Amino acid sequence: MSKISVVIPAYNEEEVIVESHKRLSEVMQKCNHNYELIFVNDGSRDKTVPSLQEIKSKDDHVKIINFSRNFGHQIAVTAGLDNADGDAIVIIDADLQDPPEVILDMIQKWENGAEVVHGRRLSRQGETAFKKVTAKAYYRILRSLTGVEIPVDVGDFRLIDKKVRDVLCAMPEHNRYIRGLVALVGFRQEFTDYVRDPRLAGETKYSMKKMLKLASDGIFALSYTPIRIVTFVGFTLFVLGGMSGIYNILAEIFDWWDSFVLIIATFAMLSSGVIMLSVGCIGEYIARICDEVKARPLYIENMLKDK
Numbered sequence: 278m279s280k281i282s283v284v285i286p287a288y289n290e291e292e293v294i295v296e297s298h299k300r301l302s303e304v305m306q307k308c309n310h311n312y313e314l315i316f317v318n319d320g321s322r323d324k325t326v327p328s329l330q331e332i333k334s335k336d337d338h339v340k341i342i343n344f345s346r347n348f349g350h351q352i353a354v355t356a357g358l359d360n361a362d363g364d365a366i367v368i369i370d371a372d373l374q375d376p377p378e379v380i381l382d383m384i385q386k387w388e389n390g391a392e393v394v395h396g397r398r399l400s401r402q403g404e405t406a407f408k409k410v411t412a413k414a415y416y417r418i419l420r421s422l423t424g425v426e427i428p429v430d431v432g433d434f435r436l437i438d439k440k441v442r443d444v445l446c447a448m449p450e451h452n453r454y455i456r457g458l459v460a461l462v463g464f465r466q467e468f469t470d471y472v473r474d475p476r477l478a479g480e481t482k483y484s485m486k487k488m489l490k491l492a493s494d495g496i497f498a499l500s501y502t503p504i505r506i507v508t509f510v511g512f513t514l515f516v517l518g519g520m521s522g523i524y525n526i527l528a529e530i531f532d533w534w535d536s537f538v539l540i541i542a543t544f545a546m547l548s549s550g551v552i553m554l555s556v557g558c559i560g561e562y563i564a565r566i567c568d569e570v571k572a573r574p575l576y577i578e579n580m581l582k583d584k
């Protein structure tokens with residue numbers, strides 16, 4: 278009999294964790310495979326850990342990975358994958374926005390030969406219009422910048438075969454954008470459509486800062502287009518600078534000088550803005566290179582004593 282691992286990252290999820298375990302267990306008992314539920318506590322400061330310990334004391338299917346601090350959702354998922362020994366692994370949020378029942382459909386597709394089954398959102402309930410619009414725009418920009426076929430309307434709710442998990446775990450990069458990495462690895466990829474529910478309780482744990490970090494990781498990890506844009510803008514400015522130099526000389530000769538000083542000043546400001554933006558863009562790549570060179574651990578565990 279095969280085994281399915283379910284990875285559930287959780288950060289301050291005391292309000293949902295018990296219900297989440299209950300719904301996931303009900304579903305997994307129906308799937309005709311062995312299973313394990315791997316909860317990754319990403320440095321929660323609420324009662325998530327005691328609740329998880331309580332759950333684990335009554336259910337042998339449960340494993341807990343406990344981080345020493347908050348490392349972020351993508352790293353929590355990575356730790357879950359590192360510790361999963363199933364033949365297939367499902368990644369699902371703790372807040373029940375992704376209905377666990379969909380997992381059965383994913384497993385069926387996997388049994389029929391799929392090696393990656395993405396959960397694709399037909400609609401997203403209970404999310405702000407701002408989030409929906411920015412997410413839609415972002416994925417389209419990401420696709421055009423990177424050329425990687427990152428599926429649209431897909432998050433991290435998916436099933437992956439053990440071989441895909443092995444490939445992902447062998448990628449040691451620090452600033453991880455898992456849905457991008459999955460798109461890169463190939464294999465037979467299929468979809469399961471579902472309607473994304475509102476969060477069962479509590480607030481989103483993805484602050485604006487975390488969302489921007491994830492968005493920039495997606496772009497800088499998968500694409501060199503931003504740096505090529507910098508080269509292009511630099512070249513354009515060089516040509517414009519040359520033209521304005523010629524223009525200045527002509528203006529001097531024909532005595533038009535005064536009226537153009539203002540234009541030149543504006544141009545100088547504009548170009549220093551572009552230069553700073555370019556340096557920032559290069560800095561994003563350099564910072565990521567620094568992360569790799571430092572080679573710090575992706576996460577630090579803090580072993581829990583059994584209750």
Ligand code: UDP
Pocket residue numbers: 285286287288289290319347348349350353369370371372374480481482483487
């Ligand atoms: N999460 C995490 N670490 C974080 C932020 C979020 O492990 O730093 C978990 C969170 O507990 C949830 C999942 O990642 O299980 C998705 O987060 P959330 O539901 O808050 O994001 P949203 O659905 O609002 O984008």
Ligand code: MG
Pocket residue numbers: 370372374476481
């Ligand atoms: Mg959520």
